[in-house]
Amino acid sequence: MKKDAYSNITDQQLLDNYYADHNSQWLGILLQRYTMLLLGVCMKYLKNEEEAKDAVQQIFLKVITELQKYKVDYFKSWLYMVARNHCLMKLRDKNGRLIKEINDHMPIAAETFDSAQLLEKDAMLNYVGDSLQELTDEQKTCVTLFYLDKKSYNEIVDVTGFTLMQVKSYIQNGKRNLKILVEKKMKQ
């Protein structure tokens, strides 16, 4: 979320600035970028506007104390993990049910770095084209409509007759499988 006067500074730079001079002003700028997204995530899990707002506030406090204690490398994925775990814990307290914590979100930034490196190679284009044909029909249709024809989710729902949930998961899984296939081909 970038709209402030510091919009040209990346999250990582803001974090580095904070670690360098311990001025909490940097944390303010950084966290403010994510207020709306966090509110959305909390709303998705807690399904209550007031509770979501309180949860975001608690997440802010938690994040500030954690950042003072140790260094965080992939801020965005880490923040998402903290927010999700906080919401799941709230739900667990409320429902008395056991919900598994999620800890598998750290490598996201590393993944994007990999794909950026991969992109530099010319062979890439052919690999993507070939791999696209190897996806399941549903995934292929949704990925093509979404990325190549630039259709919106709702348009794809109308065209294919799938539900919104299905369309989203076909696109996400399709993309993930495509990436795996391309990487496999590049190693050969």
Added chain:
Amino acid sequence: MADLTNILQSDDELNEEQLKKYLSGEANAEELHAVEKNMADDEFINDAVEGLQDFSSQAKLNDYVEQLNKKLHQHLEQPKERKKKREIRNLSLIIIAVIIILIICVIGYWIIKIQREKENEKKQINVELYNKQNSNNSFIL
């Protein structure tokens, strides 16, 4: 076929304005696609947009975001002020302690001085008495 590489490429970060436009349904096809591409690439954005769509009104959402940002900044400013207050309190305590010690010293000095004067007076009276007695004795003799 150049578009094919778009699938694996991550887009630029979303900004709040884009997101608000998307939520209110004012985004054009291109803007719509930009947000949804971010959603497909990033579970964080996907969860957030799904949650934000559940808000009863855009105005309430904006209001909440504003409140949260305000509280966040208040919280971050607080420790600094508290530290300043603590410093002032520490300083005034030191000054008060110094003044009390000085007053005790002055009072102590004063008491000692008075006692010494009294002792001196007593001694003088004794000497005078002794002198008087002596002169009386010599007179009798």
